[in-house]
Amino acid sequence: MMIASLCRRALLGVSLSALATLSSLPASADQITFVSQGGAYQKAQTVAILDPSAKKLGITINQDSIPDAWPAVKSQVASGKPTWDVVDMPTGNCLRGGEQGVVEKLDFAKLPNAAAMPEAYRSAYSVTYEFYSSVLAFSRKKFPDAAPSSWADFWDVKKFPGRRALRNHPFATLEAALMADGVAPDKLYPLDVDRAFRKLEEIKPNITVWWTSGAQSAQLLNDGEVDMVMAWNGRVSALMGEGAKVGFTFNQGILQSTSLCILKGAPNLATAERFVNEAVDPVHQANLPLHIDYGPANPKAFDTGVIKPERVAQLPSAPDNASKQALMSYAWWSSPAGEAAEKRWVSFMQK
Amino acid sequence: MLALALPALLVILLLIVLPVGWLAWQSVYHDGFTLENYRRIWSEDIYWRSFALTFQISLLVTLLALLLGYPIAYAASVAPKRWGIVILALVVLPFWTSVLVRAYAWLALLQRTGVINQVLRQLGVIDEPLALVHNTFGTVVATLHILLPFMVLPLYATMQQIPRDLMQAGASLGAGPMLAFWRIFLPLSLPGVLAGSTLVFVLTLGFYITPELLGGGRTIMISMLVSRNVELYDQWGAASAVGVVLLVAVGLIFFAVSRFIPLDRVLGQK
Numbered sequence: 001m002m003i004a005s006l007c008r009r010a011l012l013g014v015s016l017s018a019l020a021t022l023s024s025l026p027a028s029a030d031q032i033t034f035v036s037q038g039g040a041y042q043k044a045q046t047v048a049i050l051d052p053s054a055k056k057l058g059i060t061i062n063q064d065s066i067p068d069a070w071p072a073v074k075s076q077v078a079s080g081k082p083t084w085d086v087v088d089m090p091t092g093n094c095l096r097g098g099e100q101g102v103v104e105k106l107d108f109a110k111l112p113n114a115a116a117m118p119e120a121y122r123s124a125y126s127v128t129y130e131f132y133s134s135v136l137a138f139s140r141k142k143f144p145d146a147a148p149s150s151w152a153d154f155w156d157v158k159k160f161p162g163r164r165a166l167r168n169h170p171f172a173t174l175e176a177a178l179m180a181d182g183v184a185p186d187k188l189y190p191l192d193v194d195r196a197f198r199k200l201e202e203i204k205p206n207i208t209v210w211w212t213s214g215a216q217s218a219q220l221l222n223d224g225e226v227d228m229v230m231a232w233n234g235r236v237s238a239l240m241g242e243g244a245k246v247g248f249t250f251n252q253g254i255l256q257s258t259s260l261c262i263l264k265g266a267p268n269l270a271t272a273e274r275f276v277n278e279a280v281d282p283v284h285q286a287n288l289p290l291h292i293d294y295g296p297a298n299p300k301a302f303d304t305g306v307i308k309p310e311r312v313a314q315l316p317s318a319p320d321n322a323s324k325q326a327l328m329s330y331a332w333w334s335s336p337a338g339e340a341a342e343k344r345w346v347s348f349m350q351k
Numbered sequence: 352m353l354a355l356a357l358p359a360l361l362v363i364l365l366l367i368v369l370p371v372g373w374l375a376w377q378s379v380y381h382d383g384f385t386l387e388n389y390r391r392i393w394s395e396d397i398y399w400r401s402f403a404l405t406f407q408i409s410l411l412v413t414l415l416a417l418l419l420g421y422p423i424a425y426a427a428s429v430a431p432k433r434w435g436i437v438i439l440a441l442v443v444l445p446f447w448t449s450v451l452v453r454a455y456a457w458l459a460l461l462q463r464t465g466v467i468n469q470v471l472r473q474l475g476v477i478d479e480p481l482a483l484v485h486n487t488f489g490t491v492v493a494t495l496h497i498l499l500p501f502m503v504l505p506l507y508a509t510m511q512q513i514p515r516d517l518m519q520a521g522a523s524l525g526a527g528p529m530l531a532f533w534r535i536f537l538p539l540s541l542p543g544v545l546a547g548s549t550l551v552f553v554l555t556l557g558f559y560i561t562p563e564l565l566g567g568g569r570t571i572m573i574s575m576l577v578s579r580n581v582e583l584y585d586q587w588g589a590a591s592a593v594g595v596v597l598l599v600a601v602g603l604i605f606f607a608v609s610r611f612i613p614l615d616r617v618l619g620q621k
Contacts, residue, residue: 349569
């Protein structure tokens with residue numbers, strides 16, 4: 001089974017690059033191949049960002065999608081002939097790609113839109129593209145009056161009895177544990193990993209499920225399998241939109257992002273840079289949350305007037321919401337200490 | 352003769368020998384020859400724990416499949432032909448449904464607000480919902496359901512070949528039905544037992560979807576470690592090494608089994 005899945009991954013990589021080659025056959029001078037994660041998200045960004053950018057720049061944007069681009073990015077660059085240009089992937093992968101030489105170093109002189117963004121939102125190899133947040137979500141049926149509103153509440157099984165779920169991954173989970181233990185959201189990094197795992201041991205007996213997919217986290221809450229859960233804000237607001245009796249708080253949420261980065265040796269480097277700059281244009285960015293529950297990465301999007309005030313209030317990266325949250329440090333997570341913490345997770349789960 | 356077999360051999364070479372060889376190669380080669388990936392498996396606790404858990408679950412599923420499967424196969428083989436077909440169809444039909452669908456179906460049945468807990472609560476049997484899923488129990492139930500046909504079919508095939516005259520001969524010599532079954536039928540059905548058990552055991556070893564979906568995150572089987580290894584160590588060598596160890600374990604099991612019965616029997620031929 002697992003041999004099959006590994007081969008499938010390998011074949012997928014091959015067939016995807018074959019597809020990309022095919023789709024780039026009707027070659028025009030200015031074109032790029034852009035890769036994202038597919039689904040509703042890629043549809044939303046096509047309408048909000050990709051199509052308008054292509055029109056404004058007069059280029060063709062070929063699209064490809066893959067749930068986890070990282071292995072394919074590595075093997076494409078290793079092959080010496082990448083077919084992709086720009087990839088939208090978790091910010092940590094862009095940083096790791098920079099260190100390993102599979103991602104181009106960016107020249108911010110050519111990226112004025114990105115250069116104007118807060119420094120924490122970019123790196124030498126990446127520009128933040130959109131924000132989502134790991135938030136504390138809860139059942140309104142179980143907590144009709146006083147709902148849990150901080151990670152300390154999540155950890156407080158006496159004051160808030162009930163079943164809980166956390167993500168089966170150290171990202172955001174360690175941050176939440178430290179905030180539950182009293183660390184301020186802006187004082188998290190470098191993470192005190194020992195302290196975080198100690199705090200997690202405390203809550204572990206009360207965790208019913210360690211979820212592995214976003215869909216699962218929403219289903220657990222919706223079915224009443226758990227009463228509170230750390231989940232991605234978009235998943236919870238989708239449930240709320242369907243009328244489920246659930247809620248969430250941005251307080252002490254962990255703000256996470258995907259970023260744009262360019263493959264090393266990308267076939268259309270110059271066009272790729274033009275596109276990256278255009279993709280974080282405030283107006284395009286402001287369009288994104290009109291189509292999906294993700295927040296714009298460029299804070300200037302909130303000054304464009306495109307997003308209505310009631311919508312602004314729902315977005316993780318809106319200034320008022322962002323100020324209550326912790327900004328995940330992908331630089332820390334891709335450092336040796338971060339990687340060691342990630343490896344420690346499996347043995348924590350097994351014990 | 353060889354010329355006739357050549358296309359088939361080529362397919363085997365392309366689809367099995369090359370990928371497996373590549374798998375083995377990358378488990379020892381990463382910027383030079385290295386045994387690091389195997390050293391890690393040898394020295395880190397998580398691998399031992401996952402291998403132990405995987406073997407325990409495989410053993411449990413195999414035993415349960417045998418306990419459930421034997422009477423079913425027996426009933427199918429002794430019932431009138433028409434009924435035998437109905438019984439087999441009931442076993443095989445779910446077999447054609449996607450594993451993913453069945454895993455989610457078990458979730459709908461077993462979870463806290465699931466069908467089983469709801470019914471038990473309404474009947475007043477329980478006050479608090481039972482924890483039937485998101486643990487090893489849920490994993491075992493779903494895996495068992497998915498793999499049961501692999502036990503029933505080889506058993507049925509073997510049982511059908513047992514001549515009924517033997518039982519009558521036993522009876523004419525004074526054996527009651529129980530004794531005749533115990534002394535005649537059961538021993539003759541053992542090759543089927545071994546075949547079915549081997550299949551179920553080996554398939555459980557590599558199971559991924561059910562522990563991932565129904566294990567609640569705590570039931571970490573080897574297949575899940577393979578995917579974790581790709582994520583964590585960011586190179587396929589680490590995952591390949593785990594795969595190779597599992598492959599060797601399966602190979603050894605088949606070797607051991609083949610000393611008792613011919614392998615083609617295990618795989619359902621003849």
